[in-house]
Amino acid sequence: MEERKNSHYPAGGNNAPVDENSSAPPHFIRAIIREDLRTGKYQGRVHTRFPPEPNGYLHIGHAKSICLNFGLAKEFGGKCNLRYDDTNPAKEDVEYVESIEEDVRWLGFDWQDRKFYASDYFEQLYRFAVALIEKGAAYVCDLTAEQVREYRGTLTEPGKNSPYRTRSVQENLDLFRRMKNGEFEEGSRVLRAKIDMTSPNLNMRDPAIYRIKKVHHHRSGDSWCIYPMYDFAHGICDSLEGITHSICTLEFEDHRPLYDWFLQQLDIYRPQQIEFARLNVTYTLLSKRKLLQLVNEGHVSGWDDPRMPTLAGYRRRGYTAEAIRNFAEIIGVAKRDSMVDHQLLEYCLREDLNKRAQRVMAVLNPLKVVIDNYPEDQVEEMEAINNPEDESMGKRKVPFSRVIYIERDDFREDPPKQFHRLAPGREVRLRYAYFITCTRVVKDEKSGEIIELHGTYDPASRGGWAPDGRKVKGTIHWVSAQHALDATVRLYEYLFTKEDPGDTEEGRTFLDNLNANSMLERRHCKMEPGLKAAKPGDRFQFERLGYFCVDGPDSSPEAPIFNRTVTLRDSWAKIEKKMQE
């Protein structure tokens, strides 16, 4: 039977041999596929699908699903379709389908010519519904939504049959046709599957298959005023496309009997639905509804705000697709609810960026330093390494002169023991330049604020080495004042203050957990001049600070803006924190 139904799909042959020594971590879905391949369940085919509803932007949770579905297909020499679950036009929009395609491509996956829409199948879906009516497995019900709820029963009590359950096939056919023709009001009638009102699984208590919605659809326009429900449409689409493994999240586990029921009733090819646990990440929210709310209420600048857990947000923030793919692999796939530490994502990010980001010097909180014994008009070009992890990235020249900026945090008037940066009388190395010693601190008389520092340099230490072999513990970054590029930097932190932003007390909402300091904009940061050539999306490591990228929408050559993607690990901050305790 299974054999026969599967027969119109190409038999194996397009599959690469399974690599038993694959370094990919084992998980239960891989195990199922291996077993199916071994037993020839689908003639050696592996065909998955990624089925987003175009009602919002894709987020990191979707990335897990995308990587799983496309990744499995690739791993086993199969295919993966992109299919929009666009059965509810009231919530969907073309803006979302465009963003979804951009995001999936950016992540590095390709659906080739297999882009589908549930709406592509509206005509067939309708015919399948008619077939169900004809075999007495579906009926038109005139109960109101509220009545349907009452008839459904509760978790512990069985439901009771709708008085319309016994309508004749002829009457059902007629009514359904008229529903389609727009003769009835929205909500007045619904087509239901005739299953079992006493089932302990509420999904089997005569679920709705079609509802009337006189709403314009972003693809089918106004040609339909009835739309199929997810449970009915999804399995049939999977079947029509010859999907072998229909992977979805845990909350659909209870729907599997229904998924199977429709396909069995219709006697069509049956893929298997497999459920895994959706992703949760600390300090972030992955609910489309709540993300939409953040956007609509202006708590963020949009779906692509760099603080958003959307792929568009992460991309704008400077994350790489490679890092996200690696993260998706490393977190594993299982059935238990879990909350992954955001630091794991950051680890994947740094690992990738460390290898590819060009190093550059930038001062975010500038403190002027005048090197008194350095010739007034002299400028030297110091040689700097672009990436110590990748020699092929070469070297560059950075101008040095008498007046420079250093990071305010790199100077302490009264330094603690373990502080080995600049302080009165102390010597430090200016990266790729000279050793300098601080000789004088100039303060504002009234406020006491440090305005500038004066110091001397050792001409013999050019490049950062002292010929007498003396050591300095600290190396700090700097930018020549007269050559500096003035730029704005946006420092981002978690959008929420709680590990689980959705965990709220009585009377509060996730909005109460918003981090008021999630974005700090610093103007007039000083950067080495070579950064003038940076283009939107370009990523850099600002030495000793973190990874940054040129913002897409807001940056311009006249007023460059850099987003902080992620900080570098900072063991000094840990030491300082420990000293305070």
Add this chain to the structure above:
RNA sequence: UGGGGCGUCGUCAAGUGGUAAGACACGGGACUUUGGUUCCCGCAUGCGGAGGUUCGAAUCCUCCCGCCCCAGCCA
């Protein structure tokens, strides 16, 4: 208390009867012209609990406890 799932280190997660992988985090050390990177070392006498089967149990059996999901004409 109907049904469906799930409980292995702080967090993910392997393991499917032969004596608890790995990663992140954390702690310590080495190296360092980024307090970055890299490299070493440490980190579950125990797998939700209690019984039982077995030479041997995270893995099998029994009972119990806890957590998640389902009462949309959402997906």
